Amino acid sequence: MKKLVTSTFLFLIALAPTLAQTTVDARDIIAKINRKEAVSYQNATITGDLDLTNLANRKEVREGSWKGESREYLSVVEAPISFKNCVFKGKFLAYRTDASEERRVISISNTVYNADFTEAVTVQNCTFEDDATFKYSNFGQRALFTDNTFREIALFKYAKFHNDADFSGSSFRGYADFKYANFNESSAFQKVAFDNYADFKYTKFDERVNFQQARFSRMADFKYTHLPRGTNFDDARFEGGTDFKYTTLDGRKFSPSRR
DSSP states (O other), X not given: OHHHHHHHHHHHHHHHHHHTOEEEEHHHHHHHHHXXXXXXXXXXXXXXXXXXXXXTTOEEEEOOOTTSOOEEEEEEEOXXXXXXXXXXXXXXXXXXXXXXXXXXXXXXXXXXXEEEESSOEEEESOEESSOEEOTTOEEOSOEEOTTOEEOSOEEOTTOEESSOEEOTXXXXXXXXXXXXXXXOSOEEOTTOEEOSOEEOTTOEESSOEEOTTOEEOSOEEOTXXXXXXXXXXXXXXXXXXXXXXXXXXXXXXXXXXXX
């Protein structure tokens, strides 16, 4: 009997993380960020769109013009954020445009909303069930996006990573857009699975980047990409098309061997 009670107790302890799964409204997270409180969630399901482009500190940074220049607004996440073992049911938005203007056949100008991050960003072992958009975002501190699943578009186009960035172990089921992104410090895409188009065209890596054991199932586009000394493509698999035209490694032409 004693052994049975002990076994049951140990089973409940092991089951505790699953039982502790909570549901959090995205608006509650936004409220914390507006109060400049550190955000930390584990084993949570986030419902609703987590829209970081409409924070209390949002300000206009560029006026639109009749010449077609976009009107731009910027919000700043001023506290560290951490999500571990979470599921995002809605969109994760650090970039968006006015939906009404997106529907126009002819648009003279556009309104763009962005979000920057001054503190560390940690998103580990999470699932994005909808779009995750970080276009133009600045990451001032370390950015960890490891072991995540991006089911739809992952938009990091023009993003700037001023500190270490790590996407290792993640799976990109939809379009992975890192076009024109800039990595100032070391970065890693080790064992990443790119199931769809992987776009690194014009991406600039100032320090070493690790693509060891990455898998590119469809198009891998590294055209015009700058790769520094120490870049690692060991055991990377290219199962679809590739474009390494004008790609340089330490200033020299580069194209990895296919496996």
